[in-house]
Amino acid sequence: LNRMDQEWEDYLWELQQYERQRLKQANAAEIPVTIGVDIGTFYLKLSRMNSSRPELIETKQGDRYRFNGIIVEEGGDIVTGKTA
Secondary structure (H helix, E strand, O other), X not given: OHHHHHHHHHHHHHHHXXXXXXXXXXXXHHOOOOEEEEEOOOEEEXXXXXXXXXXXXXXXXXXXXXXXXXXXXXXXXEEEHHHO
16 A cells, blocks of 8 residues: 555646646636546545645545445345445
């Protein structure tokens, strides 16, 4: 997870630089919301730009990481996330 955290920090920095450049080119009202997705092997992270600073999107439970697990049970029910 340490490597994933470092890669995430690098990605957030690049996203921040991109958004700063966009702010210089247009009015803030014209800029669409930017969502960043970091898909790892087992976990993923989501972020959005808040003004000129990236902000992680947490789950309802306050988790910063989302588990990528998917299980299809014998009855055909699909289970995703932590419960998988």
